[in-house]
Amino acid sequence: MDAMTQVEDRTAAIGGAIRARVENLSFFYGEKQALVDVSFPIYDRKVTALIGPSGCGKSTLLRTLNRMHDLYPGNRYQGRVVLYPEEIDIVSPKVDPMLVRLKIGMVFQKPNPFPKSIYDNVAAGLWVRGIRKKSMVDERVEQSLRQAALWDEVKDRLRTSAYGLSGGQQQRLCIARALAPEPEMLLLDEPTSALDPIATARIEELVMELASSVTIVIVTHNMQQAARISNYTAFMHLGQMVEYEETALIFTSPKERRTQDYITGRYG
Amino acid sequence: MTEHTLKAFDIDLQELARKVAEMGGLAERQFANSIQALIRRDLELAQRVIAADPAIDVLQHEIEEKAILTIARRQPMAVDLREVVGALRMASDLERIGDLAKNNCKRASALSGDFHPQKLMRGLEHMGSLVLNQLKQVLDAYAARDPAGAVAVWNADEQVDSLCTSLFRELLTYMMEDPRNITFCIHLMFCAKNIERVGDHTTNIAETVYYIVEGHALADQRPKGDTTAFANLPAN
Numbered sequence: 001m002d003a004m005t006q007v008e009d010r011t012a013a014i015g016g017a018i019r020a021r022v023e024n025l026s027f028f029y030g031e032k033q034a035l036v037d038v039s040f041p042i043y044d045r046k047v048t049a050l051i052g053p054s055g056c057g058k059s060t061l062l063r064t065l066n067r068m069h070d071l072y073p074g075n076r077y078q079g080r081v082v083l084y085p086e087e088i089d090i091v092s093p094k095v096d097p098m099l100v101r102l103k104i105g106m107v108f109q110k111p112n113p114f115p116k117s118i119y120d121n122v123a124a125g126l127w128v129r130g131i132r133k134k135s136m137v138d139e140r141v142e143q144s145l146r147q148a149a150l151w152d153e154v155k156d157r158l159r160t161s162a163y164g165l166s167g168g169q170q171q172r173l174c175i176a177r178a179l180a181p182e183p184e185m186l187l188l189d190e191p192t193s194a195l196d197p198i199a200t201a202r203i204e205e206l207v208m209e210l211a212s213s214v215t216i217v218i219v220t221h222n223m224q225q226a227a228r229i230s231n232y233t234a235f236m237h238l239g240q241m242v243e244y245e246e247t248a249l250i251f252t253s254p255k256e257r258r259t260q261d262y263i264t265g266r267y268g
Numbered sequence: 269m270t271e272h273t274l275k276a277f278d279i280d281l282q283e284l285a286r287k288v289a290e291m292g293g294l295a296e297r298q299f300a301n302s303i304q305a306l307i308r309r310d311l312e313l314a315q316r317v318i319a320a321d322p323a324i325d326v327l328q329h330e331i332e333e334k335a336i337l338t339i340a341r342r343q344p345m346a347v348d349l350r351e352v353v354g355a356l357r358m359a360s361d362l363e364r365i366g367d368l369a370k371n372n373c374k375r376a377s378a379l380s381g382d383f384h385p386q387k388l389m390r391g392l393e394h395m396g397s398l399v400l401n402q403l404k405q406v407l408d409a410y411a412a413r414d415p416a417g418a419v420a421v422w423n424a425d426e427q428v429d430s431l432c433t434s435l436f437r438e439l440l441t442y443m444m445e446d447p448r449n450i451t452f453c454i455h456l457m458f459c460a461k462n463i464e465r466v467g468d469h470t471t472n473i474a475e476t477v478y479y480i481v482e483g484h485a486l487a488d489q490r491p492k493g494d495t496t497a498f499a500n501l502p503a504n
Binding site (some may be wrong): 223225251252253254261265 | 270346
């Protein structure tokens, strides 16, 4: 796509590094094709937003990035998703999905902490990795909770149930849980849809801070949110990538008619 | 273009565009009348232009309020955002055009005496009708959202600037010929400069129309022909 090359050239010129590249990715739920030949770069330590109407494939695409689809039979990947600098194709059947999920974490729309204590929620990701030494786990738990801007609120009740937290706090806990294994990339699937405006703003602020150390891909149906916090935005429609561009440009002068119709509210 | 799912958004944008068009029509009429008032030495017409200026200012305020409200309520994106911002910019240029027309009319009495040099007045009339045509064309380009029309206006401003420069030279000649001409010529010089400024505002509007449609600015350097700032007095 010529427009894509322009974006890549521009970004390369200012020293942007690619963390992952989606290459001609198609995805099938059994016979149904949900992603059609999708290609785009994911830049290192930047926020990339996926937007589009319901059913466009944005969540499908996100879940491809950490092999969530492997959990159900009959799903099929075609094409590649190459992680750099290792240059591993993370959707290849030769690559262990567990390994992928340690490198690439996910946070979901509805906060879903484990029915355990706050401490255990965050530590779970470390235990899975085989990190058992108490002092190390304690340190990483605190670090993750600090990164998720939750430490001050929970430091005196780490052993209490995660269910005692508010919705916004639970979501930040899920982010801390995802951050504990020090992932290279964090996937956020409409992370603030279930939260009130203040909790949403705090999560957005958190995302922008985290982006300086973790590459982030976020699916959102809130265009203003994509405009606020992302560096690059990809607009999807019917399983295809319609337009990929720097956020500032896509929201002020998009090139594709479908993109403009969607972001200006002229669909349907 | 298809309509917004939220009809009220369409109504807001249409209302904004309508007000800008109305303000454009007013400014055009004021400017046309100001030229006539000067050429025909019609002091009554001049007074009417001066009295009609506040209506333009009122429209500008209405457009600003409407634009700000639209931004707050609709969070416009892409072309909608450019339309709203464009309306704000155009309202500002049109208000200045109205002021410049009014200012010329204020000088009408100073230019209405017995001394009425044909050549100078014809030069002023020519410049005035050129700029009036530019203004008409750019307002048409806005109504049709026609970028090519906007570019044509943008390019033609050089002609206006050249006319202004040569008019200045003429005025210098008249003033050097007879010191009694100086008062008249100074007033005429201000009027000519005001007309040239209207031309500049018209090219601003052209740039805005282009930006609204194309999504990026017209290229940087507009051809300029006004060298009056560099005019040298010939040696005595």
